[in-house]
Amino acid sequence: MSDAGAPPSGAVALALPAPQAGRRVRVPRPLVLSALFIGLLALVAVAAPILAPHNPERGSLRARLKPPTREAPDGKTYLLGTDQLGRDVLSRMVFGTRVSLTIGFAAVAVGGLVGGLLGLVAGFQGGWVDEVVMTVADAQLAFPFILLAIGIIAVLGPSFPNLIIVVGLSGWVTYARVLRSQVLSLRQRDFVSAILGLGGSVPRVLVRHILPNVASTFMVIATLELARAIVLEATLSFLGLGIQPPTPSWGGMIQEGREYLDSAWWISVFPGVLLMLTSFMVSRTGDWLRDVLDPTLRGES
């Protein structure tokens, strides 16, 4: 990430007068912060068994619904409190990170691959291929995907792979639509007809000339889609159709704490805030990526 961002920043800083130079240097800092946050989260997911202070699935009956405390009646520390079964909220959040990140990244891979390919081909080929892809896209967009997701999961059962497929396929339309419209305008540009006229093959044009032009857009969408995928998984788990208890997931925790909102707000609020923060940091990264990657915005004053 810093490799991609640093050289152009340096180049622009050299070329532009001092005030702009100062502004350019400051840009990556929040990006670094977001990237650090995501890295840290990934680390937490990997090292969950080491980091979690308690067993996330075993509660202590003497420590039910305890507020965030340094010492509960059973002599243990529950930094973020316990839930209705006396399970440690912090430990469950730590393990929930695994669910969110795994499903999030895998879903982005599924959606990006399907949507990216279809968008490229539809935009470049046009004709009936474009018709079919865009009609299916329209149909998918035509009703709330959450209903389809619920229907599919009701049929297939809420397992990890099923969630990845459902959440992944929920996002392909975005890639396909945006890339298609970009490719559509790119292929009318002179350089594309020139290369085709000089005998360049279609795959060559797609890979060497179209792809680099849409790569930054793709990166930006993928990052924003990661945030959306994490939120969708949490939403499904919140509705009881995602990760099933007792396996901890952020959405499931928020759902479990809903009944105790008045007396034990921490059960819902802590995982919710972490979910919000994660989604925020990831989408922020997408925004900064766009600013750094999009050549038309670069050096803009």
Added chain:
Amino acid sequence: MRGFSGFLAYRLFRTLVALWLVSTVVFVVMRLSGDPVPLLLPPDAPISEMERVRHDLGLDRSLAVQYGVFLGNVIHGDFGRSIHFRQPAMAVARSYLEATFELGLVAFTIALVVAFPLGVISAVKRNSFLDHAAMGLALVGQSAPTFFIGILLILTLSLRLDLFPTSGRGDWRNLVLPALTLGAFTMASIARITRSAVLEVLRADFVRTARAKGVTELWVVAKHTLRNAALPILTITGLQFGTLLGGAVVTETVFAWPGIGRLAIQSIYNRDYPVVQSTVFIAAVLFIAINLVLDVLYGILDPRARA
């Protein structure tokens, strides 16, 4: 050479194909999700009774026949009788529509009225304090999950401050929290896309030309910029409407709002196929109609899009 009416006819055809795809997917998914008959009868019901109910619902016929009957009924807007409510399914779904319209319209209006001016001002006064504050807030609104916004609003404004009821439908106070919850994402998205669309156009050559001619900044924004920025804004706003319908499912569930989204979820749990089909069909028709209108607007605003 196709005229504008040709463009419309073609869009209409695509719309019908999309509707057919939606109905088929709904049919397949719902038929695969299990037999509703055991849910309707007491556990000790005799086999003959189950067979009778199955026959009454047409579930004993082959899938192909069921699909044919289903498609024929769809054309008439008839999805059969609700298994749970024992009334025509379409009538049940339609009776829940009003509450969703009320919620969606209020949420969308709040979102648009707040977000559009905010986006334009943020673009024109780029990097100002207002820009940073508005866009920061928009980002939080866009990244926060709908259901958690709802939970936070219930916790703070309802349980702690006791300003609004936690759930149900009644007077305007019942509407405030769900509308804010549902509108938050849309508001954030419209504000951000408006800002970036206006920024994009402000950099265009013709804007520079207009400025060079001595056109006032207000006129540059009002005449030259907004018209050209309208296309992407329109597209996203249309897509937002779909998101809004999806958000209604979650929002209505969180706030026990008696709308079509909550009905859909409950009907999926009840395996009430006819009602699920009706709700999804209504949602699809609504969304497609909105997009058709947007396409027409698109064609009027940008002749290049009519191809």
